[in-house]
Amino acid sequence: MDLANKSEEFLNVSPTGKVPVVVANGDSLYESNVVNQYLDEVFESPKLLPEDPKQRAYARIWMASADDNLYPAVFIASVGRERGFSEAQIAEALEKLKTTLAALEERLGDRREYLAGEFSLADVAHAGNFVRLRELAEEGEIGLADYPNVVAWMESIEARESFKAAG
Ligand SMILES: N[C@@H](CCC(=O)N[C@@H](CS)C(=O)NCC(=O)O)C(=O)O
Known part of the structure; x- marks a missing residue:
């Protein structure tokens, strides 16, 4: 991703114009900590948030x-x-x-x-x-x-x- 030269395709999916952005079934998810928690929730393993x-x-x-x-x-x-x-x-x-x-x-x-x-x-x-x-x-x-x-x-x-x- 060339952030100095953002493609239209990228700008269409990244509401903030920043990375990371993940497109999940057509919906854009962004903010790295939020994306990471989403991925942690939808994937079985490894679990990367403590149970306690x-x-x-x-x-x-x-x-x-x-x-x-x-x-x-x-x-x-x-x-x-x-x-x-x-x-x-x-x-x-x-x-x-x-x-x-x-x-x-x-x-x-x-x-x-x-x-x-x-x-x-x-x-x-x-x-x-x-x-x-x-x-x-x-x-x-x-x-x-x-x-x-x-x-x-x-x-x-x-x-x-x-x-x-x-x-
Ligand atoms: N708080 C945001 C920060 C995202 C961010 O600032 N990303 C930078 C790269 S590390 C970026 O895309 N910069 C491009 C720009 O601001 O034009 C996150 O954690 O996702």
Whole structure:
């Protein structure tokens, strides 16, 4: 999908003009966390939301955090300049990114391997940002060494076949 050159076919099915969008029997579904929950509900396995209601609530809390915190911070820190964001906004995004990584670091402490029980949509919601996050670290914009739990969690997700297949 060339997002700089959106086809009419794509614009006809994506009401926001954004990806992802899934067309299910003619109806467009969008917002990645919503699409992921829909897919989790219609497919038998693997189930990617915890059974336990409280763990499920935590999975959703972290899915919301990926939308509200990690995604915008990584996006503006990575491509903010070419998308017309000011230097102040980019600096603010980098600060937000550090706060977000610190919150993830704390959550993943105490030998917690994933954000909410087993591997879940909470982890999936974050993983789409990993490539850009790695690039920001390589460019010296952030120091991932300050967040060892986050790095271990990223490595474990990056090693999954599903992550590699999406790359
Ligand atoms: N909150 C939305 C964000 C979707 C989004 O911003 N997608 C970006 C790519 S990561 C996009 O399609 N951008 C194209 C554009 O804004 O023109 C979601 O999670 O689905």
